[in-house]
Amino acid sequence: MSEGTRNTPIPRDTLAAILESATLAPSSHNTQPWRFELGETGISLFADRLRALPVNDPDDRELTISCGCALFNLRIAAAHAGFNTECQLLPDPGDEDLLATVSFSPVSGEEGRQTELFRAIARRRTYRKRFESKQVPSEVLGILEESAETEGAWFQVLESEHARHQVAELVAEGDAAQWSNPSWRRELAAWMHPRRKGDGLTVPGMVAPVAQLVVRTFDMGNGVGAKDRQLADESPVIAALGTAGDGVEDWLKAGQALERVLLRSLGQGLQASYLNQPIQVAVLRPKLQHLLGRSGFPQILLRLGYPATDLPAAPRRNLQEVVETADTRDIKAKQAGQGRQR
Template sequence: MGCAFKPASAAFGMSTAWVEDPWQVAEHDFPRAAPPEQQLRFLLNYAILAPSIHNTQPWRFRIVGSEVELYADRTRSLAVVDPEDRQLIISCGAALFHLQVAMRHFGYQPQVRLFPDPEDPDLLAFIRQGPPEPATLLDHRLFQAIKKRRTNRLPFEGRSVPEAELHALERAVVQEGAQLRIVQDQEARYALAELIAEAERRQMADPRFRRELAAWTHPARKQSRDGLPITARGLSEWLGPAGPLMVRTFFWAKGQVARDRQLAEGSPVLLVLLTNADTPLAWLTAGQALDRLLLQAADYNLSASFLNQPIEVPEVRSMLRRWLATEAYPQVILRLGYGPPVPPTPRRPVHEVILQHRYM
């Protein structure tokens, strides 16, 4: 478990609100003169701002000298929606990319080894703080996008996304070893929206799925550090503690299917991220590609949210592959466009995700 931590900045009167709320982290608090262990602990505040399925934040970290070990926290697995931990590992891949972006911004070259121990499937990566290296303009822009990025579940404006930006996002995904399908044509968007609705209908018909969803939903005013507020589920904050109970009902589920279909049909662009394989290594690759895409999209002032339902239902995932006419494996579905400002979802502080000993 984590231990008490007093940052060096506290001694100089700087704000340390980020110790409990990582969204408050400020780059001027980076302990430039401190040992690598303290620098890496600071950088983890940026890693844990990455997106994750249902905001489960399924990651743990251990710092050893100038190296970070990234572990999958399978105590946060979702047995119904993600029985193979595919989305869990994708989420960890996003945190891994966040950490690399932060490391580059502060002038260090990350050295990464994926799945370094064949005997330990929970150990996803070693990330070493490599030698000093000046950051590029893109490094800085991606870093600034970390705190801009949000998962925006509200309707988007109807205006189109510039083609140049879409092609840049495609190149970003390819750079990380994945593929991207861009779905803009109205007929194609409506067809994909139907697959989203079909998958979600099947999910919502399962009371186990609704219970799992409710377990990671909390009243909007509750000071929870993980999961999603009921407002993200399309419910009023005034429902209070009754909100998660509503999520368990088939009545709410039916309305949610209709809402998500409308979101898909009304978005100017839908994106499908794919990989050539469907293995834990491919999932970790997909997470890094997803994160590069999301950060670059945030830099363009674009909003995004997930519509992964067809990928979560095996039969519908097969239908999606046939519709895409591909042998590759869909890993993530996103909607992209221009959305209104939304607040960030909460995060657990670093001291809650730090390990003192190797994860067992």
């Protein structure tokens, strides 16, 4: 492929539609920790570390996974718009915030349009309610396993009742550890917002101050743990998604694999939510690894099943808040430097 073909310019309205899809990716506490920079022939994806969760996610591991999810949505939306993507992960060792660059070339024919995955992007939800009791066929789980492998990750279902129960106990133990930490509770409360804010965990405006106060003040780990234990025990599928390594590039691969799994799940009528406490609490992660009985690093713990009801979409920030050009980035950097000199 020639340089000119690979770096095909895309109309601005098409770019906007592609980026709208990218921003529908999941993220911890709905922080939406990504920024996009438009170049003449491509898009750069940056981590927005002002939206990091230093207590819940001290290494920015989940932040990077979320950006990987956004990158996958971008790839699928571009394909649907008629463009192949070529992604370079971590292209600049001197800029740790620059996670990927994406260039475009035309898609030939309809096969590469990824219509099913694209349609699933806007319908994906984080489903925190109880699932229907209907079991998920093994062939569907096989599809999800292949989906993760396509992106360089693995997907493993915990099949035995003993393993599922042990995972449920780890989830409850993780809840207890997190809620006992006042700094963790303050961080959670800080991301509880009315929907109009466009990010965070949605709380009705009139209730938000009270909800934040309660979360900051009270250790509710036992109650939350009991609820999450029950959700885990009753879920049709508990599965871990992981990678061979545990570095930034692995986390980006995990994010792309996660989003592919979530979108393929939706195509099979499934929704999912997360039980990541045994991975977030460092002392519990080796216990989960032992239960899985395999090499590699679990990055995400999922519960999947058939939803009993429809849920509204989580709020999203305006596209103008997450997209800039190289010129506007330079202006912001210069202004920040002038501010430090004053």
